Amino acid sequence: MATVAHSSIDFDRLLFTATQRWGAGIVPKFNGWRNLVSGMQAAPDSERIKRANDFFNRQIQFGDDLTIWGQPDYWATPMETLGKGAGDCEDFAIAKYFTLKAMGTAPEKLRLIYVRAKTGASDASPTQAHMVLAYYPLPDAEPLVLDNLVGEIRPASRRPDLVPVFSFNSEGVFTGTLGRDGTPTAGVARLSRWEDLLKRAYAEGFE
Numbered sequence: 305m306a307t308v309a310h311s312s313i314d315f316d317r318l319l320f321t322a323t324q325r326w327g328a329g330i331v332p333k334f335n336g337w338r339n340l341v342s343g344m345q346a347a348p349d350s351e352r353i354k355r356a357n358d359f360f361n362r363q364i365q366f367g368d369d370l371t372i373w374g375q376p377d378y379w380a381t382p383m384e385t386l387g388k389g390a391g392d393c394e395d396f397a398i399a400k401y402f403t404l405k406a407m408g409t410a411p412e413k414l415r416l417i418y419v420r421a422k423t424g425a426s427d428a429s430p431t432q433a434h435m436v437l438a439y440y441p442l443p444d445a446e447p448l449v450l451d452n453l454v455g456e457i458r459p460a461s462r463r464p465d466l467v468p469v470f471s472f473n474s475e476g477v478f479t480g481t482l483g484r485d486g487t488p489t490a491g492v493a494r495l496s497r498w499e500d501l502l503k504r505a506y507a508e509g510f511e
Contacts, residue, residue, distance in 0.1 A: 313341065313406045317509035318383065326387035333363060333386045337403070344407040353439050356403045357450045357457055364399070365390040366452060379497045381505045396452040397437040398501065401473070402510055404439075413440045415471040415478065416498075421453070422465040431467065438471065472498060
């Protein structure tokens with residue numbers, strides 16, 4: 305059964321703020337994103353997560369923050385990511401998070417997870433900082449992982465290359481990554497980049 309939309313998106317406001325900053329070049333990508341969100345309002349979450357994951361993995365080129373933004377670590381809003389047409393792992397995960405919320409997926413089912421990703425097949429392989437989006441069908445269910453490195457959405461148990469560190473969403477920061485850890489241990493202010501990102505996304509027109 306589809307989830308009732310939890311927020312109404314003001315597409316006109318989003319488009320206005322996006323074109324003010326990025327010009328008419330963002331319009332095709334924005335329209336593709338708007339059609340995706342509008343078309344998924346009555347869809348089940350299983351279809352939403354697949355479509356959101358595929359959309360950004362195909363539309364956005366991977367790049368590092370220093371190349372894209374001239375900064376060592378910048379968390380972009382979904383409109384900034386569409387405007388640049390590029391992003392790093394945080395930007396992919398953030399864009400998918402806001403998109404699924406706009407489609408109507410319950411926010412408590414979504415968490416961004418900071419992980420250490422193994423760069424090789426062995427347990428002794430070095431790791432690098434990475435971020436993915438997790439979807440929890442039920443509080444006690446194993447999460448599904450939406451990732452820009454691996455296009456297929458897989459249960460967390462099938463991603464042994466990822467070592468979770470902590471998770472967060474618009475409700476706050478969680479020390480664990482299990483869905484049953486339903487109460488944040490800290491507010492969004494604990495993660496300053498996330499707090500700043502939320503403020504900028506809301507200013508663009510997200511809710």
